[in-house]
Amino acid sequence: MEAPLPPRESAKFVADRSQDVIVEKAGVYRVAEMLLEKVPDREFGVGGWKSLHELNPQEADEDAVNWVFVADTLNFSFWSEEEDRKCMVQYKGKMHSGYWALCAAINRALDQGIPLTRPSYYATVTLDQLQHILHSDTDVPMPLIEERHQILNETGKILLEKFGGSFLNCVRKSDKSAQKLLSLIVENFPSYRDVAVYQGKRISFYKRAQILVADTWCVLEGKGDGCFSDISSITMFADYRLPQVLAYLGAIRYSDELLKKLLKGEMFPSGDKQEVEIRGCSVWCVELIRDQLLKLVEKRGVKIGVDINSILLDFYLWDYARDHREDMKGIPFHRTRCIYY
Numbered sequence: 001m002e003a004p005l006p007p008r009e010s011a012k013f014v015a016d017r018s019q020d021v022i023v024e025k026a027g028v029y030r031v032a033e034m035l036l037e038k039v040p041d042r043e044f045g046v047g048g049w050k051s052l053h054e055l056n057p058q059e060a061d062e063d064a065v066n067w068v069f070v071a072d073t074l075n076f077s078f079w080s081e082e083e084d085r086k087c088m089v090q091y092k093g094k095m096h097s098g099y100w101a102l103c104a105a106i107n108r109a110l111d112q113g114i115p116l117t118r119p120s121y122y123a124t125v126t127l128d129q130l131q132h133i134l135h136s137d138t139d140v141p142m143p144l145i146e147e148r149h150q151i152l153n154e155t156g157k158i159l160l161e162k163f164g165g166s167f168l169n170c171v172r173k174s175d176k177s178a179q180k181l182l183s184l185i186v187e188n189f190p191s192y193r194d195v196a197v198y199q200g201k202r203i204s205f206y207k208r209a210q211i212l213v214a215d216t217w218c219v220l221e222g223k224g225d226g227c228f229s230d231i232s233s234i235t236m237f238a239d240y241r242l243p244q245v246l247a248y249l250g251a252i253r254y255s256d257e258l259l260k261k262l263l264k265g266e267m268f269p270s271g272d273k274q275e276v277e278i279r280g281c282s283v284w285c286v287e288l289i290r291d292q293l294l295k296l297v298e299k300r301g302v303k304i305g306v307d308i309n310s311i312l313l314d315f316y317l318w319d320y321a322r323d324h325r326e327d328m329k330g331i332p333f334h335r336t337r338c339i340y341y
């Protein structure tokens, strides 16, 4: 079977044909302007991944890389049916929800001496053990526990068989190329194969695979094994939060028909035409924001100490969505229950 279009080309292919999601040029310019004043901030670079997020590993060693691998292997589908009834995990006195609930649960397990980041452990962890490890401190469990269990067992076995039990060995096979590492991930780990067919074309989003490359880059602080020459070829990560924040900022717009379905909280199957358009247009929108931002930096002669890329824009916008949850209440996010994002 033919290989799917790579993520960036896939996003353009969808955006050029999309009927129910539109990329708003005026909104793209506005977001680029908003980001322009943020870019000089220290946190905007690789360092923000640790300095802004206490649950992320603060080291840059092999254990930290294997922590990232487990987190991104399980980094999907945290949204709850009702916004005010969701899985929460308490860690060091703070309650965490969504993606951070997963990170809190991983750190809670490690503190209890459960070697959750070791593939020899998670390759054979039982469902009961995993339910205990990921247990919620509310009455709402983390979604898709069975899928998470199956994926952990499968992924752990592959890491043991093919990469000597450490994701760092996989990273080292990439010759410091982000695209090579992306290919190694999707070729070897089935649960990362986030692809779809749109208007007869096989396309890819590879959301978890791309964020795994990005998080590996950050946990290694862009140095040594993590000094990827082509890191800027990675696109934004097509999850369910970025479309919501891009719609809130007016950078993408939904057709009336699609907006009605979103407001009703309708479910979209993974690979559905409108779900693909939401994801594809969001990825392409961030590519256009980056292009516009680079033009503004040039035109205004803004001094920045970082290569602006779609990863850093994505992380900033994802954190922005976190910090503006209340303001964004009226903007729906699309509900797809799947293992890809």
Ligand SMILES: Nc1nc2c(c(CN[C@H]3C=C[C@H](O)[C@@H]3O)cn2[C@@H]2O[C@H](COP(=O)(O)O)[C@@H](O)[C@H]2O)c(=O)[nH]1
Pocket (backbone or CB within 6 Å): 049, 053, 056, 075, 076, 077, 078, 079, 097, 098, 099, 100, 215, 236, 237, 238, 239, 240, 241, 242, 314, 315, 318, 341
């Ligand atoms: N586009 C994009 N999607 C991201 C992330 C992250 C966390 N990663 C970075 C964040 C801080 C550190 O720098 C991590 O590296 C999680 N997600 C996705 O969001 C959803 C969870 O949302 P909520 O239910 O609100 O927690 C789910 O699909 C999850 O897969 C990101 O950064 N970008």
